[in-house]
Amino acid sequence: MRVISGHYVFTGKEFIKNGTVEIDSSGKIVSVGSLGDSIVEKEGTEFFNGIIIPGFVNAHCHIELSHMKGQIPQHSGMTAFCNSVISYRNSDVNEQISAMYEADKLMENEGIVAVGDISNNDLSALMKKDSRLIYHTFVETLNLNPCRAEENIVNARIVKQTFENEGLRVSITPHAPYSLSEKLFAKSVTEGNNSGIISIHNEESCDEMELFAKKQGKMRDFFGKDMDDFLPKYDNPLHRILKYIAPETSLLLIHNTHTNEQDYRQTLKQNRKTTWVLCPASNLYIENNLPDVNMFAKLNAHVAIGTDSLSSNTNLSILQELKILDSKFPETGLQNLLRWATLNGAEALNLDSELGSFDLGKRPGVFVLSNIDFRNMRLTENSQIKRVKS
Numbered sequence: 001m002r003v004i005s006g007h008y009v010f011t012g013k014e015f016i017k018n019g020t021v022e023i024d025s026s027g028k029i030v031s032v033g034s035l036g037d038s039i040v041e042k043e044g045t046e047f048f049n050g051i052i053i054p055g056f057v058n059a060h061c062h063i064e065l066s067h068m069k070g071q072i073p074q075h076s077g078m079t080a081f082c083n084s085v086i087s088y089r090n091s092d093v094n095e096q097i098s099a100m101y102e103a104d105k106l107m108e109n110e111g112i113v114a115v116g117d118i119s120n121n122d123l124s125a126l127m128k129k130d131s132r133l134i135y136h137t138f139v140e141t142l143n144l145n146p147c148r149a150e151e152n153i154v155n156a157r158i159v160k161q162t163f164e165n166e167g168l169r170v171s172i173t174p175h176a177p178y179s180l181s182e183k184l185f186a187k188s189v190t191e192g193n194n195s196g197i198i199s200i201h202n203e204e205s206c207d208e209m210e211l212f213a214k215k216q217g218k219m220r221d222f223f224g225k226d227m228d229d230f231l232p233k234y235d236n237p238l239h240r241i242l243k244y245i246a247p248e249t250s251l252l253l254i255h256n257t258h259t260n261e262q263d264y265r266q267t268l269k270q271n272r273k274t275t276w277v278l279c280p281a282s283n284l285y286i287e288n289n290l291p292d293v294n295m296f297a298k299l300n301a302h303v304a305i306g307t308d309s310l311s312s313n314t315n316l317s318i319l320q321e322l323k324i325l326d327s328k329f330p331e332t333g334l335q336n337l338l339r340w341a342t343l344n345g346a347e348a349l350n351l352d353s354e355l356g357s358f359d360l361g362k363r364p365g366v367f368v369l370s371n372i373d374f375r376n377m378r379l380t381e382n383s384q385i386k387r388v389k390s
């Protein structure tokens with residue numbers, strides 16, 4: 001048994017001043033308490049300078065795009081970004097796989113213990129099996145040609161089976177409201193509903209909003225007439241997602257850069273388990289824009305944090321994402337930010353029976369967050385995360 005303490009313990013929900021966490025040799029949480037008013041080191045208690053927190057959950061990543069690091073110009077907008085990603089997809093396979101192993105290590109060193117990862121193929125399966133992190137893989141479907149919907153779903157099921165054969169958590173999910181025919185969209189959401197979880201990019205760019213509102217613009221020009229089978233039916237990306245979603249499916253909406261309060265309220269009517277996943281570094285990279293974080297905080301929305309991929313980010317660090325949010329939206333508060341980055345992500349990925357908080361019996365990992373501005377309870381440029389050595 002070890003008793004670990006710090007200036008604060010963040011349990012996954014709240015701070016305990018001079019808190020303590022007791023773990024057994026397997027890392028299982030045995031008790032959570034407090035040293036009281038004094039931080040005089042007690043015998044048998046290891047004291048760390050900083051906040052003791054559970055491991056971070058990265059709710060959105062595309063590890064298979066790791067080889068594209070530094071390749072795509074910043075601030076070029078969504079349509080140009082999609083075009084670049086497509087052109088780099090066929091790089092050397094060994095190069096792609098070694099970049100994924102490096103990215104996995106990068107996340108481990110950044111205090112991340114679980115990842116919701118989008119995959120278009122099975123190249124990441126062995127890496128995920130070897131990893132210390134827990135992955136939920138979302139096999140992504142996208143195609144605007146309705147004649148190919150059946151073939152696309154069959155292919156996605158084959159990729160899904162490869163991950164299942166390795167004993168990994170996996171489900172099928174649609175890419176975004178603008179990139180699937182109506183037939184493929186309906187089939188993909190049904191697959192996701194059957195698995196109880198869907199992760200979909202939502203209201204990410206100006207181009208996407210313009211496409212649905214005006215039926216024209218850069219995205220319309222890029223994808224051409226293929227959108228005619230669904231575009232007239234929806235005036236907002238979220239309406240298309242909510243049409244097919246089951247109320248009990250855990251719905252991860254990714255980015256939400258252009259989401260407003262009306263959209264938020266719409267989800268309350270149709271889905272009980274919506275999580276708003278924010279990836280601020282990626283939003284700054286692609287569009288130099290950020291979601292209305294103050295609105296999400298004010299509405300007490302279920303928010304989680306993702307890094308997106310190295311094609312649109314310089315790092316895969318949840319702490320880096322939190323530093324951006326803390327500096328741009330200081331009223332959010334560190335307690336909200338840490339909850340978004342730990343327990344909420346675990347809940348969204350249905351991993352909260354094991355991860356995300358210091359509840360008894362879980363094995364969430366124990367980390368120390370150091371270089372904190374304790375006077376204002378804010379992160380600093382130099383804030384760091386380290387695993388409490390086992």
Ligand SMILES: [Zn+2]
Pocket residue numbers: 060061062118201254308309
């Ligand atoms: Zn993404």
